[in-house]
Amino acid sequence: MTIKNGRQNEILLTIPSFVWLILFFVIPSLIILGYAFKPEEPYGGVGNGWTLHTLQSVFESGYFVLILRTLILSALTTLLCLLLALPVGYQLTQTPPKMRRLLLLLLVIPFWSSFLIRIFAWKTLLHPEGIFKQTLVALHLVSPETTLLYNSPAVLLVMVYTYLPFAVFPIYAAASKFNFQLIEAALDLGASRTQAFFKVFVPGINKGIFTAMMMVFIPAIGAYVIPDLVGGSNSEMIGNKIAQRTFYDRNLPQASALSVLLGLIVILPMAAITLWSWRFKKIEAEARNRE
């Protein structure tokens, strides 16, 4: 009786979030998927009937450079965020609790101001007349002709800045559960601090690292505002193209096709990893049962 009631309660409790997800995520995604099979119209709008031509055009027209740039920028953002977040997450666990709370608060504080304002702040900093640029020129680190804004490095810089907390938090969460006696064990067995960090600490928090990668890579690959504001014409990403096709060209089928492509880039590797880890767990369970 109680078990059955428990199950019923479970279902009741999950219904609201299911309804929400279906209404505002699954159905809109399916609509977008549907548009990708609609023909384009030369003067905008959605044509009648169904076609595969729109999806094919995404692979044929000069999107290749755009997709490659999006992937490289997102991968670099993820890599840089990880490299920055790993020592930060490690160090946070070594800090006394009072100091740690303060540092975590400092990480959260930027979220209190609008995302857009923070990007405009970067624009001001990187602007030819901005403090950043002026300081670098004064220090003779860059020539006055260098542009810091409206290029790919600027996009990368602001993306790393924006997404860094999303990498720090999962890594810190995993690190705070890490058994630091393992580091002592590694030192005891002759490892240097660096060896202990990479051979014991990093594998020990791999789940946190995986979460951090997803938390950075997924929003980065769909970035639109950042390349739009601090990027130039040769640092455009898929997100910008989708917005352009939607808002300016009123070419919803092609925007949808690009969105589907973007979705596949994220979903396929994730599905592969999930399947692989399922298989791995199954093998592990079998090995355990055999004893």
Add this chain to the structure above:
Amino acid sequence: MVDSVVFEHVSKQFGKHRALNDVSLSIQKGEFYSLLGPSGCGKTTLLRLLAGFDTPDQGRIFLDGKDITGLPPNKRPVNTVFQNYALFPHLTIWENIAFGLRIANRSEAEIKREVEHMLTLIQMTDHANKLPDQISGGQKQRVAIARALVNHPQVLLLDEPLAALDLKLRQKMLLDLDRIHDEVGITFIFVTHDQTEAMAVSDHIAVLHKGRIEQIGTPIEIYEAPKSSFVADFIGDTNFFNGIVAETVQKDYSLVKIDNFPQVSCFNDKALSVGDPVHLSIRPEKIHISREPAPNKPFLNAFSGVVDDVIYKGDHTVFGVRVEGRKISVIQQHSRFLLDEKPIRWTDKVWIWWHADDSFMIERTVHS
């Protein structure tokens, strides 16, 4: 004999807590040496100083005559078996054991040979490819020992290695440890709070209390001739009487006056003089108990009393006997088939006695 490890006037403070207070001791090569004491006595701190995880505030530590006080842990030829094993969860048993060798950049063939030798020594060859989560506590224990020993350390440090195991397994592991110690022949330093573990395997025991060494000796010395009332109380069970030396009888015996209790004669090897306050200690198993009166012999302390409680443990029974308003703990060994005898029961009137040679006195500091 050569000294393997020497601590020289070592002190260590953590905040306001004085973990070690001027500790000096030397451990011989190849010894099985135990650091014994209650939690917080400083035994683990001593081990961590030797492993290099902490540095002493004062004093020096020598290993084979070399000062290693300032050396980092990865530069010391000692290895540790951690209390909760600290096996690397992402590596197989094989790779866990190989860890130290890989760090030392040994050749693949050598690693294979050494690891397989270790797996044989700990009888875990069949489990080489499992992860630490897939083996039992006792097996983890053995892997932790192998992972340390494979590096051929000069000293193996064991930090309460048996604390997480159940009683039967603990006894088996103790025998295994003894066997492994005999096979590898290096110095073992064993930290424990369990006196029976320490007594069972050690060549020497250092009893620590509040950051100081209370006594160093062989297990028999520590048990039979404790130097302080702390040691007498911590090692095994004992009956304590607070008394004052009343008179000296013959050369080596004294009569001790105890409040509200008959005088007791006791062996006096510490040259305590008349008037000295003492703890008189008599171990429960050294007291005889019977329904018949005690034989009439010199230096036998005999009293009649009533059995207050009886704890039957199979091989022996622990009695609490009430004598003159005091409860005295007595252990009777059952070396013969008990059902043929008439066992002593609760509320029985009994005689208890012990010889003056079997009790000892420890000087008592009187708090005024």
